[in-house]
Amino acid sequence: xxxxxxxxxxxxxxxxxxxxxxxxxxxxxxxxxxxxxxxxxxxxxxxxxxxxxxxxxxxxxxxxxxxxxxxxxxxxxxxxxxxxxxxxxxxxxxxxxxxxxxxxxxxxxxxxxxxxx
Amino acid sequence: xxxxxxxxxxxxxxxxxxxxxxxxxxxxxxxxxxxxxxxxxxxxxxxxxxxxxxxxxxxxxxxxxxxxxxxxxxxxxxxxxxxxxxxxxxxxxxxxxxxxxxxxxxxxxxxxxx
Numbered sequence: 732x733x734x735x736x737x738x739x740x741x742x743x744x745x746x747x748x749x750x751x752x753x754x755x756x757x758x759x760x761x762x763x764x765x766x767x768x769x770x771x772x773x774x775x776x777x778x779x780x781x782x783x784x785x786x787x788x789x790x791x792x793x794x795x796x797x798x799x800x801x802x803x804x805x806x807x808x809x810x811x812x813x814x815x816x817x818x819x820x821x822x823x824x825x826x827x828x829x830x831x832x833x834x835x836x837x838x839x840x841x842x843x844x845x846x847x848x
Numbered sequence: 849x850x851x852x853x854x855x856x857x858x859x860x861x862x863x864x865x866x867x868x869x870x871x872x873x874x875x876x877x878x879x880x881x882x883x884x885x886x887x888x889x890x891x892x893x894x895x896x897x898x899x900x901x902x903x904x905x906x907x908x909x910x911x912x913x914x915x916x917x918x919x920x921x922x923x924x925x926x927x928x929x930x931x932x933x934x935x936x937x938x939x940x941x942x943x944x945x946x947x948x949x950x951x952x953x954x955x956x957x958x959x960x961x962x
Contacts, residue, residue, distance in 0.1 A: 735890070740888075763948040765950070767953075773955060773956075774852075774938060774953040774954050774955040774956050775891075775938065775953040776953075777950060777952070780950060782948050821890060821891075823890070825948055828893075828896065828904070828906070829904075832898070832944060833879055833896055833898050833904075833944070834948060834949070835881070835893045835896065835906060835907070836883075836891065836893070836940075836951060837890070838890025838891045838892075839890050840888060840889050840890050841888075841889075841890060
């Protein structure tokens, strides 16, 4: 069965500092990977996704993520964090539901990011 | 486009009451999903639909029912609310194709059962 692990429950960084959020996945087939961000009281917004090709993917708001198959990882990075980046971040892997074409997202438990002024 | 919309935003139910969570999308997506998010956890799939008239169970379907009479709407029904159903519920939709797709989420409904 597929699973996603986000080892860091809570991360605190200073504004302007760099950021890396860790994500490890377990999935037997080709992984389709996502990072979503959730601001308080809001829904999930897609930051970026990896389906195939270049293992370094760019997303919105200056975020990027690198897929490393050998490490089963898909870590999210940002060179300089802004106060508005404070939110909860979820990594997810898509997997087929039974034998059909639909896929469900299996999420990690999230990483809460606090940004200090 | 409004994207995926959900109503209500908040609701408090008493044990044993029923309610329907509404979800609509205006992106002409075939696939729609209901997830629940418990504190400190990621989202878990409750039910999904691949088109009007076609629904199926996800990971945690007990205590819920769904219907899909139109492409746009995918309501979630709680028949006999229980405290274990206290959660935040998210609806999502995606455009079906052969390969992987991206799910777009609504703002969520926060439900408390007392």
